[in-house]
Amino acid sequence: MSLPSKLLIAFSSLLLAHACYSAHEHSLLSTTTPSSSPAASSSSASSTTAGSAPAGSSLPLDMTLETLFSVSLLLLGLVLSGWELKPISLRAYAGMLESGKIQPDGVIGGKKGRGVFDALEERPGFLDIRKQRKEFTEWVKLEGSS
Template sequence: MSRSAPSKMLIAFSSLLLAHACYSAHEHSLLSTVSQAATPSSAGIPTTGSSLPLDITLETLISVALLLVGIVSSGCELKPISLRKWAGLLESGRVAAEGVDANSAKGKGKGLFDGLEERPGFLDVRKQRKEFADWVKEQGDS
C-alpha cells in the first residue's frame, strides 16, 4: 500500500464514525423533545433538551481527532523551514523554485540571493564611493 492508502482508509472510517455521531445526536434531540412534549412544564415555558450523553460526545471527539490525523497524514511532503536547507536543495538542483531554474543557476554559480546582487535600477554606493575617492586623488595630484 502507498503512503496515502492508510490515511484514506482512516479518513473514510472517521467520516463514517462522525456521521454516526451526528445521527445519534439528532435522534437524541428528537427523543428529548418528544419526551418533553409528553410531560408539560409546570410554568408553561418550553425547556431546552438535555445535554448529549457521554458516549455520543466521546464518539464525536474521537471521530474528529481521527479525521484530523488522517487529513494531516495524507498531505504532501512539507518543505524545510530553514532557509539554509531550502537554499541547499535549490542549488543542488533537486528543487526548482518559482521563476528560478535550479539546474541553469547551478551551472553558472548563481545562488539563492544572486538576484539581489544584480539590481540594474539600484545605486551602487560602493562603486560611486570608490570613483569619488579616485577623483579626489586625481584632483589632489593636479
C-alpha cells in the same frame, strides 16, 4: 495523499456522520418522549415554554466521546495527507537545492531559478539607474550634435 490517510479520513468521516445521526435521533427522542408523572410533565412544560431546553436533553457521554474521537481522527488524517514541508534553515534548503533533491519553486523573468538568491540577482521590478543615465547621456550627445 497516501492510501492510509485517505482510509483514515473516510473512516473518521463515517464515524462523525454516525455520531451526528445519533445525536439527532437522541434529540428527537428526548423531545417526543412523554413524562412518567403529571407533576414532571407540568414542570417540563413550564420549562419548555420559558425557552430553555427540556430536562434530560444533554447528550450521553458515549455520543460526545464518539464525536470528539471522530473529529480527532479526521484532523489526524488531514494532517497526514498534507505535503512534505520545506526545511526552515536556509543552509539546509540551499544544500537540498544544490544537491538536486528539490526543485526551486520560483520562475523569475521567464527563467527557472537555479539558486536561492536568483531573485536578488534578477530584480525585475527595480530601475537600472546606471543604464538609464548612460542612455540619457547618449541621447544628449545625439541631440547636441544635430
